[in-house]
Amino acid sequence: MTSAQTTRRTVLTGVAAAAALGLTTGTANAGTPGPRIGILLYDGFSLLDPTGPAELLSRLPGATVTMLAEHRGPVRTDTRQVSVLAERSVAEIDRLDVLLVPGAGNRGTVATMQNPVLLDWIRRVHRHTTWTTSVCTGALILGAAGLLRDRATTYWASASYLESTFGVKYVPERYVRVGKVITAAGVSAGIDLALYLASLIAGEETARAVQLAVEYDPHPPFGSGSATTASPELKALALRLLAESQE
Amino acid sequence: MTSAQTTRRTVLTGVAAAAALGLTTGTANAGTPGPRIGILLYDGFSLLDPTGPAELLSRLPGATVTMLAEHRGPVRTDTRQVSVLAERSVAEIDRLDVLLVPGAGNRGTVATMQNPVLLDWIRRVHRHTTWTTSVCTGALILGAAGLLRDRATTYWASASYLESTFGVKYVPERYVRVGKVITAAGVSAGIDLALYLASLIAGEETARAVQLAVEYDPHPPFGSGSATTASPELKALALRLLAESQE
Numbered sequence: 179m180t181s182a183q184t185t186r187r188t189v190l191t192g193v194a195a196a197a198a199l200g201l202t203t204g205t206a207n208a209g210t211p212g213p214r215i216g217i218l219l220y221d222g223f224s225l226l227d228p229t230g231p232a233e234l235l236s237r238l239p240g241a242t243v244t245m246l247a248e249h250r251g252p253v254r255t256d257t258r259q260v261s262v263l264a265e266r267s268v269a270e271i272d273r274l275d276v277l278l279v280p281g282a283g284n285r286g287t288v289a290t291m292q293n294p295v296l297l298d299w300i301r302r303v304h305r306h307t308t309w310t311t312s313v314c315t316g317a318l319i320l321g322a323a324g325l326l327r328d329r330a331t332t333y334w335a336s337a338s339y340l341e342s343t344f345g346v347k348y349v350p351e352r353y354v355r356v357g358k359v360i361t362a363a364g365v366s367a368g369i370d371l372a373l374y375l376a377s378l379i380a381g382e383e384t385a386r387a388v389q390l391a392v393e394y395d396p397h398p399p400f401g402s403g404s405a406t407t408a409s410p411e412l413k414a415l416a417l418r419l420l421a422e423s424q425e
Numbered sequence: 426m427t428s429a430q431t432t433r434r435t436v437l438t439g440v441a442a443a444a445a446l447g448l449t450t451g452t453a454n455a456g457t458p459g460p461r462i463g464i465l466l467y468d469g470f471s472l473l474d475p476t477g478p479a480e481l482l483s484r485l486p487g488a489t490v491t492m493l494a495e496h497r498g499p500v501r502t503d504t505r506q507v508s509v510l511a512e513r514s515v516a517e518i519d520r521l522d523v524l525l526v527p528g529a530g531n532r533g534t535v536a537t538m539q540n541p542v543l544l545d546w547i548r549r550v551h552r553h554t555t556w557t558t559s560v561c562t563g564a565l566i567l568g569a570a571g572l573l574r575d576r577a578t579t580y581w582a583s584a585s586y587l588e589s590t591f592g593v594k595y596v597p598e599r600y601v602r603v604g605k606v607i608t609a610a611g612v613s614a615g616i617d618l619a620l621y622l623a624s625l626i627a628g629e630e631t632a633r634a635v636q637l638a639v640e641y642d643p644h645p646p647f648g649s650g651s652a653t654t655a656s657p658e659l660k661a662l663a664l665r666l667l668a669e670s671q672e
Contacts, residue, residue, distance in 0.1 A: 232472055236472070245507055259490050259512070260479060352642075363642075366616065367640055369613065387659055387662035390651075391666050396641075398616075399621050399632075400632060402637050415631070419638050
């Protein structure tokens with residue numbers, strides 16, 4: 179292969195630098211199996227809740243990330259416009275190192291909180307997980323499965339529901355750890371959760387490298403992502419946009 | 426319906442507050458069609474590149490977000506562990522308001538840069554878009570389609586490839602706009618791009634509400650997401666994690 183062809187075939191030029199540093203030989207997990215990460219999809223989930231963490235956690239050495247659902251096949255999001263494939267049914271999976279339960283709009287969250295098959299499965303898998311985690315209203319599903327204690331976080335608009343229904347204190351942080359249960363705040367908070375999880379699973383240096391691997395150096399053009407400083411009008415508009423985009 | 430049932434069925438309690446403010450009547454887009462947003466999937470794409478922007482842009486009033494590919498059906502990510510469904514083939518779509526081209530690992534990026542069907546389609550659709558956008562190495566695909574001029578951004582490890590192959594200046598910003606082409610940096614930068622796009626399409630107030638809707642108030646536990654401050658060792662480790670998780 180000529181050098182021109184090599185250039186043509188290697189768009190990530192830093193790969194050469196990594197090779198020069200002797201860091202590309204062998205596998206990062208040195209033959210040991212990495213974490214088995216299962217993400218539970220269900221009808222009406224919010225797209226970024228599972229896909230943000232999946233992107234980051236899939237970079238951990240030897241990790242397997244499996245999208246699961248009650249049944250195999252396409253699972254539609256809350257907007258009904260996008261589908262992610264469930265590669266396995268929950269009946270096929272009884273051991274996971276990490277379980278992640280994403281959130282959804284009202285319809286998907288309530289339906290899953292009332293689904294005995296999924297709640298039973300969550301409880302059964304939770305017995306052997308290293309970490310049981312949620313994003314957004316996924317915390318309410320963990321609550322319905324009886325797994326919340328003391329403190330948790332969830333989507334900002336579900337804070338009072340969380341407190342009144344499950345008797346746990348809502349903490350407005352990006353993620354909250356109680357024992358082996360870690361809940362994250364709304365939607366995008368799953369990415370911060372994933373970095374924290376990465377550090378717990380593989381150490382801080384690897385977590386820092388995962389952050390660089392996904393160039394997660396956030397600079398949103400606005401600073402309106404926190405409900406603690408948002409006006410009632412902005413909260414109302416946010417919830418209206420959500421309600422009108424969901425089915 | 427009793428009040429207890431209402432509580433049970435409404436986990437997003439702020440919806441009541443929105444109603445009290447009179448903001449839930451009517452549709453946000455008042456009957457006018459919203460933006461037609463098309464996201465081009467291809468074998469080996471990186472999961473967060475399309476799903477971050479899709480999550481945010483789907484909240485714009487009246488928006489339709491369509492996952493597209495050369496052929497309909499499941500499209501696998503770079504890890505080969507996750508699939509997103511392409512709802513339409515590119516042959517079915519000839520008009521879009523927004524085109525977004527995600528990035529991929531080396532294999533997926535190079536294959537798409539050499540796919541005449543997809544490059545021709547990108548060029549054809551681009552003639553009528555309001556915004557033509559990319560995330561991560563998706564910029565290289567826009568470059569292969571002949572759509573880059575002057576300046577662009579891309580994944581940090583592809584910066585020198587971008588400059589040497591397409592003769593444009595790499596700008597290490599989260600997103601770079603040149604005319605109607607907007608390129609974003611790596612993977613997670615698509616979320617910042619989406620907020621900027623939301624403001625261009627629907628105005629700043631709506632964009633701020635979208636940010637709150639996805640609770641995008643980033644607080645990563647580490648500060649290692651930027652290549653401009655990363656050590657050579659961390660860069661090498663990031664690229665090694667990527668290479669070993671991709672197929």
